[in-house]
Amino acid sequence: MHDLLPYIHTQFILAGTGGGFLHALHERKLDPREVVRYIVAGALLSNFIVPLVLIFVPSIPEQAGGGVGFVLGYGVFRFCRFADRYLDKELKPLEGPEHE
Numbered sequence: 001m002h003d004l005l006p007y008i009h010t011q012f013i014l015a016g017t018g019g020g021f022l023h024a025l026h027e028r029k030l031d032p033r034e035v036v037r038y039i040v041a042g043a044l045l046s047n048f049i050v051p052l053v054l055i056f057v058p059s060i061p062e063q064a065g066g067g068v069g070f071v072l073g074y075g076v077f078r079f080c081r082f083a084d085r086y087l088d089k090e091l092k093p094l095e096g097p098e099h100e
Contacts, residue, residue, distance in 0.1 A: 009047055012069040016046025019073025027077065041080065042073030 020042030024035045046069035054065055 015069030016073030019070040
């Protein structure tokens with residue numbers, strides 16, 4: 001359990017959750033389950049992506065990590081919709097072998 005604690009960043013999780021929640025307020029026709037999924041996705045995305053952004057972009061101060069997490073949480077809707085559209089076009093359904 002103590003090995004997982006360095007990977008949990010509560011500031012980034014809360015910022016991503018807040019961004020996902022704010023964007024859920026702006027969307028009109030969302031299923032409540034979809035809202036929960038997007039908020040959880042925003043929290044998880046912020047928890048794991050913000051530390052990488054702070055490492056690879058050294059010009060961003062560490063105090064701005066919450067803002068980066070909020071932006072990621074707010075944009076997770078658009079990212080998921082883009083991924084759905086892109087993957088629907090690029091990936092074909094898997095076809096099994098043909099039997100006679």
